[in-house]
Amino acid sequence: MLRKILAGLAALAVPLIAVAASPAEAALPPGKITFFAGQTTPDLTAYKQQVLDRDAAFPRPGGVTLYTNISPNSCNGLTVTCNLNGNVFNFNQTLAEYPGAAVAVGLYLADNPGCVNQPLRAILNRNDADIAGALGQQYRQNLDNLLTYFKNTGRQVYLRVGYEFDGPWNCYNTDFYKQAFRVVKQRITTLGATNIKTVWQSASYAKDGDPQYKFDFSNPNHLADWYPGDDVVDYVGLSTFYWDATYRQYQWACDTPTSTPTVLYDRVLNFARAHSKPAMIAESTPQAYRTANLDASCVTVNNRVSLGGDWTKVGSWYDQYFAYINRNTDVLRAVSYINSNWEAISQFSCPPGATAGSPNCTDGYWGNSRIQDNAAILANFKRELQNSIFVNGTLTGRGANWGGGTPTNPPTTPPTTPPTTPPTTPPASGRDAFATIEAESRNAQSGTTVTAGRLSSLNNGDWARYDGLAFGGRTPNQVVFRYSSARPTTQAFTLEFRAGSATGPVIAAPGLLGTGSVTAYKEIAFNVSNVPAGTTSITVVARANDSADILDLDWFRFS
Incomplete structure (x- = not known):
């Protein structure tokens, strides 16, 4: 969830590269789920060196996740290293380290601070004073440069256009966002970039923002207000940072959410089903836990408490995460996990006692989600990815034991829609x-x-x-x-x-x-x-x- 960090990113002159495509990357296979790892170049280098290179049996990710934007006058990380507040991106380097992998790209289109939606309005070629002339043209040229770069990678690209569109921190205007999404899809088509799929990703956040601007997750019709149309959306996406059984214990213990996580997640997946779209968990991480230190905090205040050396208290997050994936194999085609030591990134630093929004804790508390920093979590994560529902998985069922006993395998064919009609005679028990x-x-x-x-x-x-x-x-x-x-x-x-x-x-x-x-x-x-x-x-x-x-x-x- 790179909220405000990409506000200064922009497109450079882009020397195009060509990378041989693999037949496996032509599309996300029906009935299978592709695992993506993310989300910065150093994160992905560490994942390769400390996980994949050390264990030849560890399932290889089918894709990687990175971020970029089209704002003028700064870097975009496509061909040279770009460092913004400690978030480092170099697409060329990551593509070389993960040959054949698909790429999920977070395309940042906000303009914090200010929330005036300049990138969106520039994409729409509006005749507004602040984007008239050369500046507006640069935005649009940068968009075409970006799409052409991805076209020429030869990779399957999943472009998350204005990711987390409904996150209050992005300040997107609903109408500008929907119109700009359509223009991005039109440019993909015009440029013949058939390897680029669009992803429409909700923040699926547990707390409402200003309902005047439709940041109202508790509104059952919330998603419909933001939808740009079946003809331009290829995949429906969501973020999953919290799970019902534990989110009030630590992550939201010091704040008051307005929605329960799974209610939000189910709504997004049911929206995808209703529109006959495949779905992608585009961002996921156990926010505010630390896998190495075995402690946890609230997300809005760094008030870390020890988990008493009990790794299964972190493991519970992963257990719920993979259980949810297994319950929704009918619609999910990809999941992206953020394997990051957030504390090593200046953007996400938040010292003990600091509160989200303060100068030294701008984006709240995130912790450390690296699976390689805890041997038990690493071993169980490996077994989850070996489940045959995942591309590159070869074993039956989940198999992992996160500390709650031996898990049971999910039904092979989950229901496509939740039940809507109760039994004629309500049961008296069970x-x-x-x-x-x-x-x-x-x-x-x-x-x-x-x-x-x-x-x-x-x-x-x-x-x-x-x-x-x-x-x-x-x-x-x-x-x-x-x-x-x-x-x-x-x-x-x-x-x-x-x-x-x-x-x-x-x-x-x-x-x-x-x-x-x-x-x-x-x-x-x-x-x-x-x-x-x-x-x-x-x-x-x-x-x-x-x-x-x-x-x-x-x-x-x-x-």
């Missing part, structure tokens, strides 16, 4: 509390009705009970739910989650606001406490200070 519970699948109720697949028109004191929710040996941190309300967006009410009956102990009581319409949904994640272990009943109760309709409830689940 429902996974961590899976989506459709609100209409209640076992008992008072005052509720079902309308269009949701529990509707709950009034003060109305309740619905859900029996047989199995928590097993896991302790949930949050309850996640989707609701709507015709009440004004300034009017508050409460939705209680109780253990057992409608008068049982309260485990969560989020205060909510109206959404203005029963068709305007919001997803909320709220902390829970004192959830009974094993299998239990959970009852939801609506509370307000009047007798009018309060809310409709679509679904909930624990995480």
Whole structure:
């Protein structure tokens, strides 16, 4: 996630190079997933020397990840080394070190500081005063130079156009971004660069930015607002830095997220399915953990705490990561892992006690994600990549043991869409509390009705009970739910989650606001406490200070 570091990058005069292509790089194979390693040239050199060169049996990555841009008057790292705040890129060097590998390219199009979208407007050839004449023409020429360079590499290139388009840190204007994406695709076509595929990558971030600018991840229709069109998007991408079972324990312990990670990730993959597009996890890393030191921190404040020498507490992140990949092989065709010691990069330095956004901690705390810095993580990572779902993998199933017991193999054919209709007769036992519970699948109720697949028109004191929710040996941190309300967006009410009956102990009581319409949904994640272990009943109760309709409830689940 190179947020602001590439603001000064620009295209140089580009001597074109030709590298022999491999038949394996023609496309991401159907039913297989290509593993990409990233994300700077030194990171990739170290990965080659310290992992691949030392172990001939370690699966070779099918691709590498690097970054560039088209802004004038600075370097772009294509043919000579470019160092921006400690982030070093040299495409020629990396391509030589990884012959035949595909390339996933993060094309930075923001212009922090300022957020005036100059690169996007220049691509659109607008007649704005700040880009009129030579400057605007230089942007457009740099774009063509960049595309021609990638065309002449002979590699399969996955161009992440304005990656993490919805990240508030990028300040992209929605309309400018969509229009510029279309122009980039048009230039690829005009230049005959058939080896370049476009990737439309969401930040899939756990906290909303300003909804006025559509940085509203909790909005279920968020992605549609940013989509430039089926005719110009080849791959749908996402970033995955956090996982449900652990993100509140360390990474988000000192902040309040507005969405649960897997809710966001599932939304992106389901969007890809709905548009018949393959998907790519374009960025992934266990942010705020350190594999060498075995400690962890919050992402917005460097408050590192020791993990007591227990590598499996970091391993849990990887276990969830690979489990998610295995569950979504129907749509995922590539995953890119950032194997970086972030603390060695000045851009990401953040001393103990520093807070994100301060001069000495501009991008928050990142830690060290290098797998070679911990022997147990390295061995398990190797076994995961040996899984035959990956290109270059030859073994059956996951096989790795991240400390939670021997994993079970996933179904060979995962469902292409999540279930949308509950059983006719809700089961009285054995429902996974961590899976989506459709609100209409209640076992008992008072005052509720079902309308269009949701529990509707709950009034003060109305309740619905859900029996047989199995928590097993896991302790949930949050309850996640989707609701709507015709009440004004300034009017508050409460939705209680109780253990057992409608008068049982309260485990969560989020205060909510109206959404203005029963068709305007919001997803909320709220902390829970004192959830009974094993299998239990959970009852939801609506509370307000009047007798009018309060809310409709679509679904909930624990995480």
